[in-house]
Amino acid sequence: MSAHQKSYSVVVAGLGKRGIHHADAVAQNPCLRLAGLCDIDAGRLEAARAKYGVDQAGPEAAAVLQAVRPDVFIFCTLPQVRLPLIQAGVNSGARLIAFEKPVAVSTNEAIEMFRLTRAAGVKTVVSHQHRYGDHYRKVAEIIASGAIGRVHTVYGTAIGWMMHMFTHLVDYASWFNNYASPEWVAGQASGKGKFTDAHSSPDYICALVQYVNGVRGIFESGENAPDVPEVDSMWHKCRIGAQGTEGFAEVLTGKEGKGGGWRAVTPKGAHSGPGFMDYAHDMPPYIQDIVNWLDDDAKVHPCNGERAYQGFEVMMGAMRSVVQRGRVALPLGEGEPELDALQRVLP
Numbered sequence: 001m002s003a004h005q006k007s008y009s010v011v012v013a014g015l016g017k018r019g020i021h022h023a024d025a026v027a028q029n030p031c032l033r034l035a036g037l038c039d040i041d042a043g044r045l046e047a048a049r050a051k052y053g054v055d056q057a058g059p060e061a062a063a064v065l066q067a068v069r070p071d072v073f074i075f076c077t078l079p080q081v082r083l084p085l086i087q088a089g090v091n092s093g094a095r096l097i098a099f100e101k102p103v104a105v106s107t108n109e110a111i112e113m114f115r116l117t118r119a120a121g122v123k124t125v126v127s128h129q130h131r132y133g134d135h136y137r138k139v140a141e142i143i144a145s146g147a148i149g150r151v152h153t154v155y156g157t158a159i160g161w162m163m164h165m166f167t168h169l170v171d172y173a174s175w176f177n178n179y180a181s182p183e184w185v186a187g188q189a190s191g192k193g194k195f196t197d198a199h200s201s202p203d204y205i206c207a208l209v210q211y212v213n214g215v216r217g218i219f220e221s222g223e224n225a226p227d228v229p230e231v232d233s234m235w236h237k238c239r240i241g242a243q244g245t246e247g248f249a250e251v252l253t254g255k256e257g258k259g260g261g262w263r264a265v266t267p268k269g270a271h272s273g274p275g276f277m278d279y280a281h282d283m284p285p286y287i288q289d290i291v292n293w294l295d296d297d298a299k300v301h302p303c304n305g306e307r308a309y310q311g312f313e314v315m316m317g318a319m320r321s322v323v324q325r326g327r328v329a330l331p332l333g334e335g336e337p338e339l340d341a342l343q344r345v346l347p
């Protein structure tokens, strides 16, 4: 039993699919106490309040946060709802704010969000939690061991569209490249059908990335991305990996019973193993790493917001590249909101 059992209080806002995943993992963690809940949907709020037995609950995040003044604020709203919740979390004195990908809907919004959290010394965590999958870890371990030689290329593809999938791809590929900073991005996109989706996106986008260590990144997301025939589940058709001077290693995200796993070719031969994306497996260690970072500043969360911001800039830079017709240098400054600008220029 931990010395600080139940010592950190948590408010969770946005109690849809992902909010409930988070609330479940918080409720199971011996060092965390679920102290407040928030959703604008009364039915979802009441169901969650009954499930977790939490007193403080309401439709206004700022009010719940002021009543609880938690150590940790977690919000899992759709991408359109970010900056006001960051502001409410900072105002409440939370020490750590964890939220869902993608970071924001525009660079302007992300700049303001991180200006607020950095100025207040609030730690941030963004939910790129697929990395806790055993097959993802295996690929990272093979690459880090040097078994594929010097990494020169990292890549990630997903059939799922950009605002759902792109930053997942960049985050894990960047992990395989030791999170070297991206220097520039060149992108292309097509199709306007998905701009009206809640995860507003071009139907397809691709990006080439130059990292400061000379490694090239290649990313594709949406309807024209390559199929992953080994996986029989649309959202899980993702292939993310690295090529080196001596071989390659890659993960196929996968779903239980629908394929997935990892494979590598190294000078010792061809290797492979099973694996699939599983929230029940991936959420507890993701939440535990929040506790670890609160306990010890040196135990920085692997999904910390600064890394997520870097990956988010690749996605935003790719859209700007389509609009500006050229290579876009990172980091980005303020500019025309990328989704609007892209929608305007696509035929």
Ligand SMILES: NC(=O)c1ccc[n+]([C@@H]2O[C@H](COP(=O)([O-])OP(=O)(O)OC[C@H]3O[C@@H](n4cnc5c(N)ncnc54)[C@H](O)[C@@H]3O)[C@@H](O)[C@H]2O)c1
Pocket (backbone or CB within 6 Å): 013, 014, 015, 016, 017, 018, 019, 038, 039, 040, 041, 044, 059, 061, 076, 077, 078, 079, 081, 100, 101, 102, 127, 128, 129, 130, 163, 164, 199
């Ligand atoms: N990390 C992952 O693996 C993963 C997987 C799926 C979705 N996501 C991301 O999670 C986020 C949420 O997705 P979801 O599928 O859980 O959505 P959802 O629609 O199931 O849930 C969102 C909830 O937020 C509530 N909400 C909206 N505005 C609010 C506000 N101002 N205050 C409080 N609550 C509010 C809604 O009523 C709803 O219950 C998205 O950004 C999505 O991209 C991440």
